[in-house]
Structures are given as C-alpha cells and as structure tokens.
Amino acid sequence: MADKVKDPVCGMMIRPEDAAATEEHEGRTFYFCSKVCHDTFVAHPHRYGHPQDEAGHAGHAHG
Ligand SMILES: [Zn+2]
Numbered sequence: 001m002a003d004k005v006k007d008p009v010c011g012m013m014i015r016p017e018d019a020a021a022t023e024e025h026e027g028r029t030f031y032f033c034s035k036v037c038h039d040t041f042v043a044h045p046h047r048y049g050h051p052q053d054e055a056g057h058a059g060h061a062h063g
Pocket of ligand 1: 010032034037
C-alpha cells in the first residue's frame, strides 16, 4: 500500500512503483507517468519542481 505521488508535469496521481521514470531535484524525488513527462521535467525543472514557489509568483514570468 504505497502512497500515490503526483506527476508534477501532467498532475496525474500515480503509484511510485508504476512510475515510468523518476528524477531527483533539490533533494526531492519526483515520479512521472511517462518518459515524455520526465523529459519535460528535466528540460524545465524550475517550472515543475516548485509548485508552492510558482503559486507565490503568480503573474511573474521566469525567463
Ligand atoms: Zn505525466
């Protein structure tokens, strides 16, 4: 009974053992439903790796 985790790219809730890929970012492990989501995260980790931060910067464009 593993807790579900959220794929930060597409927002899908998945089980860690079902993840197609994982990535560590700033000490946290992220899980992805597909290689495509993983590739997207790796290309833009700052966009997906900090959801709280993103909320705090509403309307502020990052590069
Ligand atoms: Zn996904």
